[in-house]
Amino acid sequence: xxxxxxxxxxxxxxxxxxxxxxxxxxxxxxxxxxxxxxxxxxxxxxxxxxxxxxxxxxxxxxxxxxxxxxxxxxxxxxxxxxxxxxxxxxxxxxxxxxxxxxxxxxxxxxxxxxxxxxxxxxxxxxxxxxxxxxxxxxxxxxxxxxxxxxxxxxxxxxxxxxxxxxxxxxxxxxxxxxxxxxxxxxxxxxxxxxxxxxxxxxxxxxxxxxxxxxxxxxxxxxxxxxxx
Numbered sequence: 001x002x003x004x005x006x007x008x009x010x011x012x013x014x015x016x017x018x019x020x021x022x023x024x025x026x027x028x029x030x031x032x033x034x035x036x037x038x039x040x041x042x043x044x045x046x047x048x049x050x051x052x053x054x055x056x057x058x059x060x061x062x063x064x065x066x067x068x069x070x071x072x073x074x075x076x077x078x079x080x081x082x083x084x085x086x087x088x089x090x091x092x093x094x095x096x097x098x099x100x101x102x103x104x105x106x107x108x109x110x111x112x113x114x115x116x117x118x119x120x121x122x123x124x125x126x127x128x129x130x131x132x133x134x135x136x137x138x139x140x141x142x143x144x145x146x147x148x149x150x151x152x153x154x155x156x157x158x159x160x161x162x163x164x165x166x167x168x169x170x171x172x173x174x175x176x177x178x179x180x181x182x183x184x185x186x187x188x189x190x191x192x193x194x195x196x197x198x199x200x201x202x203x204x205x206x207x208x209x210x211x212x213x214x215x216x217x218x219x220x221x222x223x224x225x226x227x228x
Contacts, residue, residue, distance in 0.1 A: 002143045002145065004214050004215075004217065005078045005181065005217050006027075006077075008211070009207070012210055013198070019197070021197050026042070027143070029111065029115060030045075031062055031066070032113045035066065043185060044184065044185045044195070044198075045183070048080070048115045048179050048180060048182065049063070049115070049180055050123070050177055050179050051079065051178040051179050052178070059118050071186060072184050073185055073187045073190055074182050075184065075185070075202070076180065076182060077182055077202070080162060080178075080179055080217045080218070081162070081178055081216040081217075082116065082161070082175075083162075083175040084096075084158050084159070084160065084174040085151055085161045085166035085172075086151065086166075086172050086174060087171060087172065089172065094158055096127070097134075100158055101129055104135050105158050106155075106157045107135055107136040107139070107156065107157070107158055108141050108151065108155075108159035109134070109139055110142075110160070116144070117140075119177070120160050123160075136156060144161040145168070147160070148168065148171055151171055152169040152170060164216060167215065181220075
């Protein structure tokens with residue numbers, strides 16, 4: 001799905017002195033993106049997971065079958081915050097998903113195949129809640145921006161998304177979880193000039209500083225926990 005850091009990377013890559021890097025970016029759900037990579041429809045895909053969900057999660061069940069050791073290379077890209085997008089002033093006093101269920105707030109969800117849908121389902125499991133308890137769980141929107149727009153138009157009371165999308169629509173944002181955004185490519189593609197140029201760009205201080213300036217984002221920090 002749409003990611004502000006990926007959009008910023010596309011613009012940043014074009015501004016490199018001497019050798020601008022042109023990135024042809026198409027936004028789709030995380031699961032669909034990895035499938036596109038495996039089917040040869042792109043050379044790199046993006047997906048995101050909860051930072052501290054541990055093992056036996058829906059994310060692991062979704063992504064692990066699509067990513068094979070020895071075949072894929074996973075690259076840390078950024079860390080970002082996911083949370084509830086709510087109307088200005090948070091009139092329903094929503095602080096977590098249990099509050100959403102208890103207040104019967106109208107929820108705008110994301111479609112199957114999107115990384116945010118996977119993250120939501122993992123958060124529900126961690127909170128010992130069922131999808132059926134969310135009023136509007138079956139109502140889906142195609143992007144963070146679309147969820148935010150639905151809330152701004154009073155067609156929904158809340159939805160899961162990123163801070164930048166919420167604030168662009170004049171909404172409030174209630175942080176719920178930290179997540180890692182990864183890029184993945186085939187190991188056989190690592191020697192390609194375009195991939196090499198991109199990997200070099202991701203390590204530069206200039207890019208790390210730009211990520212830190214995006215609302216709700218931080219440069220990627222590696223640890224031993226991983227979904228794959």
